[in-house]
Amino acid sequence: MTKIKANNPTLKSWVEVARTSDFPIQNLPFGIFKTRYLSPVAGVAIGNYVLDLVYLHEHGYLDGLSLPAGMFHQQYLNDFFALGRAKVREVRERISELLRHNNDELKDHKADRELALIPMNEVQMQLPVKIPNYTDFYSSEEHATNVGSMFRDPKNALLPNWKHLPVAYHGRASSIVVSGTNLHRPKGQIKPIDSDQPIYGPSRKLDFELEMAFITCKETKLGHPIHIHEAEEYIVGFVLFNDWSARDIQQWEYVPLGPFLGKNFGSSISPWVVTLDALEPFRVQGPEQYPHVLPYLVTEGAKNFDIVLEASMKAEQGEDAIVCRTNFKYMYWNIHQQLAHHTVNGCNIQVGDIYASGTISGPSPGSFGSLLELTWNGQKTLHLADGSERTFILDGDSITLRGHASKDGVRIGFGECTGKILPALK
Known part of the structure; x- marks a missing residue:
C-alpha cells in the first residue's frame, strides 16, 4: 500500500481538538447524523465537531474526486462505501487537506465553515450502514477457553475444530441498533438447575460482550470465494460491537444449532466507522497459530491491531465504573482469516455486512470481555462505584464500550457504544 498522507502523526488541524479526543485529524471516521434541521446525512468526526459532507460536496470542496451527485445525502453510507477502499481513501485524504492548520480553503470562508462544522452536542448519530447480513465469530482463544472450562471439561476447553478454523454463526442483522438505543430485557425459555422442566420468563443472566466488528465495502458473486491476500480490499473499517447475551436462554437452547433467542434480541454498534486506513499504523503480530492452519488461511505480516478496549457499567442512579480492559491484539483468528474462511465455500457477501469478532478476552481476569467470565457464571460478584454488586445486568443498568489505539502521540478512538437495559x- 502507498503511504497514507492523512496518517502523518505531525498533522495539526485548525479545528480545536483536545489531546484526549478520539477524533484527531489522523482519524476522520465516517458516520450518519441528523439535526433539528437536517435529515440524516453523511459526516466526518473531527474533535467535538461533525463535518457535513453534503455541504462540502455541494459547495465544491470535493470537486475532482468524481463523486456521484447526492452521494452523501443518504440515510446510510452503503453507496459511498461501495465505491471501494481507494475512493474512500481519496475522500479521507481530501478532508484531511481541508482541515490542516495551514490550509485556508475552508478555514477562511467563515460562512461555509460555520455551516459545514456542527458541534457534536447538536447532532443525533444514526446507524451508519444498512446491514444486509451479520456474522458473529468466536475468535478469542482466552474467551473460548474460559467458556469451555465453565460449561464443559477444563482439560478440553476448546473443541477439536477451534484451532483449525474461525468458528462463527449467522446472527440477526435487523436487531442491530446504534449506540444510545435502549433495549428491553429479553424473555424466553430457561432451564433452572433445580428443575426437570424449562420455565418461561425474563432472562436472569443478561450479559454484554465486548467486541469489534468490521464492515465490508465490496460484493461478491455466489460461488466466488475471497482469497486471503485480497481480503483487505473488501473491508472498509471497524466499529465497536456489544453483542448483548441472555446466558440462561442461550445455555438451554444452543445445542445442537447454536445461539438463537439468547442473542438475537439486540446488538449495539458505535456510530463512527473508523477506516482500516486510519488503523494502519497500529498493526501488530497476532498470537502464534499452532497447529499450522490450512493453506487458504495462511497470512504473513502484522494482521492484528493494537486497540485498547474497555467496558463500563453504570447503575440507573450510580456512577460509571470500568469492569474490564482488554485489547483487540489478543485475537487468535484475524480479520483476513475470518473473511477468507467465511467465503471459502462460495458464500457471497454484500456491502454493509457486519462481521463481529466475538467476545475479546485477554489472559488476566480483569481483561475478560463479558460478565459470564468476570463473575464466572455468577459465582463471583463485581463491585461497582456506587457500592452495589453485580453478577449480571440489572434493569436500569447501562453498558458502555470504548476503544482507542495510541502511537507517536496520536490517539485514534471509536467514540462510545452505549446501551441501557x-x-x-409484558
Whole structure:
C-alpha cells in the first residue's frame, strides 16, 4: 500500500481538538447524523465537531474526486462505501487537506465553515450502514477457553475444530441498533438447575460482550470465494460491537444449532466507522497459530491491531465504573482469516455486512470481555462505584464500550457504544 498522507502523526488541524479526543485529524471516521434541521446525512468526526459532507460536496470542496451527485445525502453510507477502499481513501485524504492548520480553503470562508462544522452536542448519530447480513465469530482463544472450562471439561476447553478454523454463526442483522438505543430485557425459555422442566420468563443472566466488528465495502458473486491476500480490499473499517447475551436462554437452547433467542434480541454498534486506513499504523503480530492452519488461511505480516478496549457499567442512579480492559491484539483468528474462511465455500457477501469478532478476552481476569467470565457464571460478584454488586445486568443498568489505539502521540478512538437495559415488556 502507498503511504497514507492523512496518517502523518505531525498533522495539526485548525479545528480545536483536545489531546484526549478520539477524533484527531489522523482519524476522520465516517458516520450518519441528523439535526433539528437536517435529515440524516453523511459526516466526518473531527474533535467535538461533525463535518457535513453534503455541504462540502455541494459547495465544491470535493470537486475532482468524481463523486456521484447526492452521494452523501443518504440515510446510510452503503453507496459511498461501495465505491471501494481507494475512493474512500481519496475522500479521507481530501478532508484531511481541508482541515490542516495551514490550509485556508475552508478555514477562511467563515460562512461555509460555520455551516459545514456542527458541534457534536447538536447532532443525533444514526446507524451508519444498512446491514444486509451479520456474522458473529468466536475468535478469542482466552474467551473460548474460559467458556469451555465453565460449561464443559477444563482439560478440553476448546473443541477439536477451534484451532483449525474461525468458528462463527449467522446472527440477526435487523436487531442491530446504534449506540444510545435502549433495549428491553429479553424473555424466553430457561432451564433452572433445580428443575426437570424449562420455565418461561425474563432472562436472569443478561450479559454484554465486548467486541469489534468490521464492515465490508465490496460484493461478491455466489460461488466466488475471497482469497486471503485480497481480503483487505473488501473491508472498509471497524466499529465497536456489544453483542448483548441472555446466558440462561442461550445455555438451554444452543445445542445442537447454536445461539438463537439468547442473542438475537439486540446488538449495539458505535456510530463512527473508523477506516482500516486510519488503523494502519497500529498493526501488530497476532498470537502464534499452532497447529499450522490450512493453506487458504495462511497470512504473513502484522494482521492484528493494537486497540485498547474497555467496558463500563453504570447503575440507573450510580456512577460509571470500568469492569474490564482488554485489547483487540489478543485475537487468535484475524480479520483476513475470518473473511477468507467465511467465503471459502462460495458464500457471497454484500456491502454493509457486519462481521463481529466475538467476545475479546485477554489472559488476566480483569481483561475478560463479558460478565459470564468476570463473575464466572455468577459465582463471583463485581463491585461497582456506587457500592452495589453485580453478577449480571440489572434493569436500569447501562453498558458502555470504548476503544482507542495510541502511537507517536496520536490517539485514534471509536467514540462510545452505549446501551441501557429496560425491564422486560409484558
